Structure formats: structure tokens, C-alpha cells
Amino acid sequence: MNTETVTTSTKQTPDQAVLESEQRYKRLLASVTDYVYSVTVEAGRAVSTFHGPGCEAVTGYTSNEFERDQQLWYRMIREEDRPAVLQQAEHILRGEEPPPLEHRIIHKNGSERWIRNTTVPRKDSQGRLVAYDGLVYDITERKQAEERLRRAHTELAANEEVLKRTLEELKAANKELKETQLQLIQAARLESVGALAAGVAHEVKNPLQTILMGLDYLVPTCPAGNQDMVMVLADMREAVTRANTIIRGLLQLSAQTDFEMKHEDLNASIRRALNLVKGQVIASKVSIVRKLDAHLPPVKMDRGKIEQVFINLFINALQAMSLGGVLTVTTRAGQFGENLKVNDAAFRQLPQGQPVVLAEVQDTGTGIAAAHLPKVFDPFFTTKPVGEGTGLGLSVVKKIVDFHGGGVDIQNAAQGGVVVTLVFKAEPE
């Protein structure tokens, strides 16, 4: 209990003394934050309760009011907390010493207060419960502080969640920015390679024509039995072919505007491209599996360029299956991101729900090392032996597909080999 030392002045009039006494009492009352009550128990039942004078400060009700109305103590308890208070009373009436209970009461002025109610049994010499005392502390301020702290914690947790989300969004934006930057660098690199190629390729073709025609002239004149000369001439022809392959790739990279876009059947282009690599397919002992959707919507595309895309992909696949295997070509139609799920990063330019046509070229070859996957579309990047690849095939594929507003993704298939996924916007039929 809070206490205050009380002094009086001998020079005061009785009225002044009374007034001052009342004021001091009010101040005292205002500072009191706890009080004592006693409950008399007979035959295990509470028969009367006495509330100490401090009760007015905590509850707003005087001792007399509690004495006149023996149920007041119960009614002032907030309804939701009454069962716990009754339970505490039951425990004490059974002679137990229940732990202190914190609960709410409604102050006489209508405000809500929190109190801590500690009960202590009083027993006679035979150990029978004759009364119990209760000490009531007003813990409203502490509870309010706790509530403020709890809200602050909740707010902090919410803020932390917002911060975490913002951080994740920032990370995602940063990742996207980096990918876009890489794509821009890649595009710039392709453009510069393309521009350079366009400048030199035409100039190189004429000398190659001269060498090739020269070989055509020399071969019939080669003396019979001169195997060395036959070999040299064959090597020269092979060299011309290789040089021409590189130039062709460079020219395809540099081609900017000569696309003839028409509504075409993607399946038909795939069949023609397969037909063009028929010789290599037979030589490589690879079997072809076609899973072509017969009801594909048309795609606006340059037929020749798209056939070039598939030829490049088929040749890559065949070269990856030098010991034989299965080349599976699949097409199907769908709505992007809905009934047709693909690796989104490679197809970011396509809106969700866009009607699309998808083509997959899958081999059962050796796959691509994970470290090489991000580089496969770089011009001149190749893992093939010298003379087998120019490193331009996939660059050309990407350039052509990009021009069509589509997307291309290349991944190692779960069951081995590589799967290349192409997605094109579908046109209305």
C-alpha cells in the first residue's frame, strides 16, 4: 500500500483543517493503487466480505457500498473474466492457495481496470478455513503498458514482414534487372557480330567461290593414284565448306529485315526441316518420334527462318547422340502460363494467358554441363570438336525466335539429354 506522511498546522482554523484534510484524503486516495479485503467463511461458504478503505481508489466504490451490496464485488468483474475469478474462489474455499489472478473490473466511473488479486487462506487451530484475505493491486497502467508493447511488437512484426517482402521484391527486381542487362549485352553483342559479319561475309564468299571452282577444275586433272593430291584437294573442299558454314551463320545473325512473315503451319515447317536432315538422321542411327498436335493454330512466321531454327536444333541433337538415340519433336497449343507451363524467365515477354504454340526438341544425348547452359546462345560458344560446330547455331536460333516475338529455353531433361522449348504467339485461325 502507498502511504503518505500526514502533518497538520496548528495555526489553521477548523474549517481550513477540514478542507485540507479532505484534499489530502483525495490526494491519498488518488495515489492508492491497492487494497485489502477479507472474506469470512463458514462451513466452506463465503458468508460476508469486508473491503478495506483503499477499495474506493481502485474500484470507485466505498467499503460501505460493498458492505451494503454483497454481490457488488462480483458484478464489477468483467463478464468474460468471472469464471476465472469464481474458480479462484472455489480453490481458496477448498483450503488451497491458488496463484494470483489478473482480471478486469469495471470501475464505478465506467472505465475498465486491470487488477491482480492475491488470496491467502486463514485457518483455525484445527486447520479449518475460517476466512481468507485478498490483496488487490491496480495493475491497469502495467497492463496498458504491456498492451502498448504488444501492439508495438505486432506493428514491428508487420513492419518486418513488409520489409521482408520489400526486400524480396527488390531482390527479384534486381535479378530481373541483371537478366535484362545480360539480355541487352547479349543483344548488343549479337548486333555487333551481325554488323561485322554482314560487312565481311559477302567479300569472303567470292574468294571461296574461286577456290571451289578451282577445286572443281583440278580434281578431274589429278593423276590417278596420286592419293596425296586427292587428299589435299578433299581437305581444301572441306575447308571451303567449313568457312562457308561460318559465314552462313554470321549472315543469319546479321539478317535484320528480310523476314517474310506469313501465317504458317509450324508442324509443316518441322516436317520439312526433318526431311532436310534425313540423311544425317539415317547416318547417326537416331530414331525420330513425332508428337505433333494436329490442331495447332497458325503462327505468323518466316517459314524459311523457322525451318532454319529446327534444322539447327536437329543437327545439335543428332551431334549430341553420336552413339544413337531418340529425337522427339513435340508440338502443342495452349494459353501461356495457364494450361501451358514453361520456364518463365525465358519467356518473360509473353503475357499470361497469351494463346501460344509450343514446340519441344528433345534428345537422349549427353546433355549440357550446367556451367555451359547460360552461354549456349553466345555467338561462337561451342563444346563440339573443332570442325563440327561453328558456335553460331543456337545464336541464330535465338535471334530468329526473338524476332518472331517468341521465346526459347534450353535445359537438361530430367531423364537425360537436352530439351529445347520454343514458344510462339498463336494467331487466330
Next chain:
Amino acid sequence: METEKKRILVVDDEPSITRLLKLNLEQTNDYVVRAENDSEKAIAAAEEFQPDLILLDVMMPGLDGGELASRFQANPKFKRVPILFLTAAATKSEIYARGGKVGGLPFLAKPVELSAVVACLKQHLGDGSKK
């Protein structure tokens, strides 16, 4: 019995190419070839040579192959003479994609083997090119 050899006018600003085309085609004994490296003189050369087929380079200084082809086609003496382009300005796949023709005329993409040139000549000259 020997049929008359077909007369081919080859116009290309690269002397090495016209020289080797002439050597190779004439070696087959099916063709007589006139090589011309100056496109401005090609019409006059044709007037004199009276070709059965004209093989034109596309990118040439002065008069380019396209313009020269237009002039031949506009000339009543040559408008029925087949014209074949031999060009470094397109790839084989591009030409294939366009059915072997650009602007309605057949194209061969450099570098091209003699056998492909001969096959194309036969196709556009008809059966008469063979002995």
C-alpha cells in the same frame, strides 16, 4: 550425234570466278562460255555472243546484276533468254526458303559447286543442252 553446245554468258566482276566457270563449264563439252567482267559491257557482249542463258553476279560495281537483268528482259532480243543469278548476297537456306527464286528469277548462292551450277543450267535450258 552431237547437239549444238549451249552458249552461256557469264557476267561477274571477279575475273577469277568467270575464268574458272568458263574453264569448268567448257570442260564438260556441253557449253561455250563468254566471260564478261564489266557489267556495263554485258549488253554489247550479249549482242555479239547471242547467249542461250545468262549467268549474272548480283553485286557488281556500276551496273548491278538486278539492273542488268531488267535491261536484258526489256530487250526484245533477250527477253526469252533465261537469266540465272549467282550471288554472294544470300544464303542457300534463304534461297531454298523462297523456292530457289528471288524476284522471280532463279538464284544460286556462292560458293556453289560446279555440279550444282550444271544442274541448274540444265533445268533452265531444257533437254537440248545435252549431247
